[in-house]
Amino acid sequence: MIRLATITDLDEIAHxxxxxxxxxxxxxxxxxxxxxxxxxxxxxxxWTDKITNQHFLVVEDGEITGFSSLTHNGHVDMLFVHRNHQGKGVAKLLLTEIEQVAKNKKFSIITTDASITARPVFEHFGFNVVAPQTIMVDGVELNNFKMAKSLSV
Ligand SMILES: CC(C)(COP(=O)(O)OP(=O)(O)OC[C@H]1O[C@@H](n2cnc3c(N)ncnc32)[C@H](O)[C@@H]1OP(=O)(O)O)[C@@H](O)C(=O)NCCC(=O)NCCS
Structure with missing residues (x-):
């Protein structure tokens, strides 16, 4: 089941x-x-800000198996799948719905900052790498990829 997240999901999502x-x-x-x-x-x-102000979806199968979120300007902020539910189509379900939401909002493009791990999955769904980037998190460098996908409306 795919549904919008609520604040009561916060602890499970954060975990x-x-x-x-x-x-x-x-x-x-x-x-x-x-x-x-x-x-x-x-x-x-x-987390409250993301759940409240983004289009924040969870997939549930007894427990939350994955979540993804879209910001008001068409950025896929979050895409995470539970370690015990990898490779079972949870991300596909989430990204398909996120893309439909973006199309309904008449976005012509959606973007993301994809991890090394997620890059091939985003590419599989038609995103292209715009640029590799290095971000600083708590003083530690992290490499990821700015990616984008054009949407035909
Ligand atoms: C990336 C991630 C979200 C993918 O989730 P998932 O549920 O395992 O992905 P799915 O099973 O839905 O697979 C999605 C599609 O990508 C394809 N795919 C998966 N790995 C692939 C790879 N290495 N190369 C090409 N395609 C790949 C799958 O075949 C599937 O396509 P299909 O259903 O049309 O065959 C998951 O591995 C994850 O949570 N990673 C860690 C968190 C992370 O890095 N998130 C991104 C933060 S920016």
Whole structure:
């Protein structure tokens, strides 16, 4: 089942975020990098803001198996799938719905900052790399990719 997130999902979402980064992303990033990244959104106000102000979707199958969010200006801010539910089409479900929402809002383009891990999946869904980039999180460098996809409306 795919549905909009609510504030009551906050703890489960925050836990999935940290757990996925600490396990799934560990194959592409160092222990120091995943620690900084996983610690990025520890504050409840930050998650509350995202859940409230973005189009924030969760997939539920007994537990939350993944989530994704779209900002008001067409940026895919979040895409995380539970480590025990990788490769089962959860991201496909989320990105298909996110893209439909973006089309309904008449966005001509959607963007994301994709991790090394997620880049091939975004490419599979028609995103192109605009530029590789290095961001600083808690004093630690993280490499990712600015990506974009044109939407035909
Ligand atoms: C990236 C991530 C979201 C993918 O989630 P997932 O649920 O495992 O992905 P899905 O099973 O829905 O697969 C999506 C599609 O990508 C394809 N795919 C997966 N890995 C691929 C790869 N390495 N190369 C090409 N295509 C790939 C799959 O075949 C599938 O396409 P299909 O259904 O048309 O065959 C997940 O691995 C994750 O949570 N990664 C860690 C968090 C992260 O880095 N998030 C991004 C932050 S920017």
């Amino acid at each position: 999935l975020y940290r757990d996925t980064i600490s396990t799934v992303n560990l194959k592409d990033y160092s222990a120091e990098q995943v620690a900084a990244w996983a610690g990025r959104w520890t504050n409840t106000p930050g």
